[in-house]
Amino acid sequence: MTPLTLQEFTALVSSFQDEAGAAIDGADSAESLEATRTKYLGRAHGWLKDISAKLAQLDKGDRAAAGRLFNDARLAVEAAMESRQGALAPARAGITLADPTMPARRAWKGAVHPVTAVIDEMIEIFRELGFTVALGPEAESSWYNFGSLNFPADHPAMDLHDTLYISDDLLLRTHTSPVQTRTLQGYAPPIRVLIPGNVHRRDPFDASHAPTFAQVEGLVVDEGITFADLKATLTHFANRFFGSTKTRFRPSYFPFTEPSAEMDVLCGVCKGSGCSVCKQSGWIEILGSGLVHPAVLDSAGVDSEKYTGWAFGMGPGRTALARHGIPDIRILYDSDVRFLQQFAR
Amino acid sequence: MNISHEWLKAFVPHALSAEQLRDLLTAHVATVEGFERTRTELSAFVVGQVVESEKIPETRLSFNKVDDGSGSLLEVVCGAPNVTVGAKYPFARSGTTMPGGLLIEKRKIRGFTSNGMLCSPRELGLGDDHDGILELTTDAATGTPLLDVLPLSDTRLVVDVLPNRPDLLSHQGFAREVSALTNTPVAVPAELGAIPLPPTAVIGAREAKAGAIAVRLADTADCPRYCAVVVRGVKVGPSPDWLRARVESVGGRSINNVVDATNYVLHGLGQPVHAFDLAKLGGSTINVRRARPGESLVTLDGVDRTLDGSVLVIADADRPVALAGIMGGKASEVTESTTDVLLEVAAFSAKVVRGGRRLVGLNTDASYRYERGIDDVAVPRIAAVAAGLLASVSGGTVEHMVVVGDMPAPRPPVSLRVARVGRLLGDVVNGAETRALLESIGFGVTGGSETFTVTAPSWRHDIARDVDLIEEVARLRGYDRLPDTLTGARPGNVPDHPMHTVSSRVRAALTALGLLEIRPLPYVAASGSDANVLVRVRNPLGEDEPFLRRRLADTLARRAEYNLTRMQGDVRIFEIGTAFIPEGSGLREEMRVGALVMGARRPAHFTEPVPPAYDAWDAKALGEAITIAAWPGARVSLAAGTAGDLWTVTVDGTVVGRVYQAALDAPIWASPAFGIEITLGDMPATPVAARGAHNYADRAGAAGGAHVRYRSLPSTPAAEFDLAFVVPDSIGAAQVESALRTAGGDLLESVVVFDEYRGDKVPPGTRSLAWRLTFRHPERTLREKEIEGRRAQLLKSLKEELGIVVRAG
């Protein structure tokens, strides 16, 4: 190995630094700068590598000083390289906006129908309480729609369900309750389901009635279910859905529940003091409910001594009208894009 | 049902205000939907006192000074002969509108100023008395509202009585409930306290005769009990004021004393009563029988009705004179010349009245009550009351009473376990309370401490099993006084319905793509041959749209047209709903998603004032997006469509839907419309899984197929090159692409068509299609030579397989 003096090494380093500096300044493109980097700083065959190899030829006492010298030179060349690289890079951040307040280029916004939004919100709340979603057909036999649900044959109770018939025994379901029977027939308790779906009545299509509308039914059947479960669960739902409110349960009549109860919530407009929205009562009717009638359990083959349950039914369409201030139910069906777009978020 | 606050008080002397009564009934009995005060037209009148009075010479008038409580005396001219200094009268200040519509204003009469009016009963609408002004016997201060002094004011409660509680279709019915809830004994109304009752009745099982009248029942199944009472010497005329007030208090109109008396019994006691003119009944005979074929009857409303054997009629010796339980006949109607009346108070079967009411299409107060059920035990008692009431208001004499029919069978008792009450309501109601609550509304309760034997009163028709009694206990105690603790629950056994899961994913995908969900009606019109493949509603709302849709496309098209007529050309809508497909004598339901897009693909922007319109390729993308959302991980393919469709959509080889250009009734300015319709699945009328078998494996499917397997990220560089082929129109791009993939081998990573050229630089009937191919070796950099080799191999294969060559130059 040929010995090398510190003086010789210093000369070597400074000539490296000068030459590399000149080459960097001379590079006029990213490509030529990259070639320069390979030539001077390349790890495999670069000049810097050659110099570092020469450190071993120095006298041991000089090596520390030479090392510092070497490092300073390397850092200086690297810095120059970086700065040149920045100068040569295309002006990426150089866009200037004449008027940044101009609008973004937006895509169309989609929207779920306001009635679907209510249904989805209900499902979300009841999911927290362990409910799943059951569905059923819209065309039903009269046994599923009436008979299995304890409707007395040929009784005024049927007058509340003006029915559209397809044939003698096939009708369009007038409520989602037939899915109660189907669910009870198909699964063993415990049952905790929410049943959304369209139902049909022979009602004229006017500002407050539609012949087809959505309903959401709930059904719970298990051992030890009481009226307390009904009240507590529906009150919890009301608080989650309407924000902190109060509920009131009052007697009602449905053939398939006993006892039956309507649930009201405090009128959101007057908070209970009475106004035109709540017809001065201070309350708004929200849903019908009740303990599942043992006859319904019996019809579906469920032991009505062992199991009890409760059910409710609600019309999300009415809720959608109320929460958005929509004055005419037909607007929900017209499908005017200007209406639907209002619900885009 | 209209309930008069005052009339109810006559049956149960409670001390509740109208508001308290409303809240009490709503909480425990039936919902009070609203209440209205009657006589509100008198609310502006006050008590006035005449302080000074002098005659105006040569007139019938007097000039008075009246204290109306305002602090200063008012000068008032009055024409009444009975003005007395110191007496109090109803006073209308100037500015008051009279019930007849006259506005009282300050005016000059014979040189005297008059600042108001002292009123007569007729001027106040309180009867026909116009002989003088109404002197008030009251200690109330001057200025007190008149309605606080006169017992005229009433409140009418409008109650929603549901079909299970016909016993609530009367004031007596509500009185029983109020009595139980307020612990106030029921009373006999004063007006019924002093009426003449008929002599002992003549009783028969199927027929009976008393005096001149005979009653015969053809079938006691149709008419279990029939009472006829003869009242002679009736003078038909106006009702006394109290009766008129009762009739008007529930919103009725006073007709005459006979009709008003029957309406009193209807609304007061809940029992329909019909009055016949006895002289017009042929042979003084009542036959209760089914109508015979060909018989007809002109009813009270003047309509000539043809009858058949489904209608029960009341007939005299010759022909029908009334539709039993529905409406009387015109010929036997009570008129001003009537002197002898036959009153009918009967129990008719609910079924036969319902059948008859449907046949003739007449819903009356009587049929409404019979269809729901009346108190058959009370029929003779009410007949006696009705006859006595009629006699007392018309000057007649009660003569004969005939009661025909069977004594109603006692109600079968219902057994009630006390423990069951707790099991349903929560353990708060004990046996003693249960018994007391049931007894308070007339139920008979016997038996030991664990099980009661309960008998319902004759006016209740809704008590068949223990839960019916438990409901009574719950409501009488008050739903608000039952526990409402939220307790934990066992998880349910029912999996989410797969159609719900799938439709939720599709809905999310479509709204993310900017589409708007619709929920239209499912009814459609059909013309000619279409009708055979549609499900028809037998009793449709309108004959213009009597069918259920078979395709969502029809609904979407009509909704798009609706938007076009409102000048909305940018339509991007979708629906997830049911398609109804006839099958055999029934139908099959499919859950489908349909979408329709037309007009601007995105909103206008200053960089793009006229955005491009949706085209077929957008529709294809939507078709793919829906299908991938519905069947994640499955093999989705859109092949050339058939029967006019643009594409047929398949999933793992099964056809699920189509993409099409929609034919709309559209104005000239409208863009073309494109539609997608995909069947998500059947909505079977059978359970999703076998009973008791909660199939947790379903969940993996519902969550979207198998989980994605991770592939390691590439660590080697890719090699790319482009290939442009001249492709005859007869060869599809997908065919070329498939050939490229096969020939490209394992290392071919992607194939993307990026250009299509048609024009004079390629032969007619062909186009140039350009693909970008990306190759990558998993472990090393591909060499130039290898890439060249693959390129040559591809060109060779495509020439051999499809006969296509690279485009020159």
Ligand SMILES: [Zn+2]
């Ligand atoms: Zn309110």
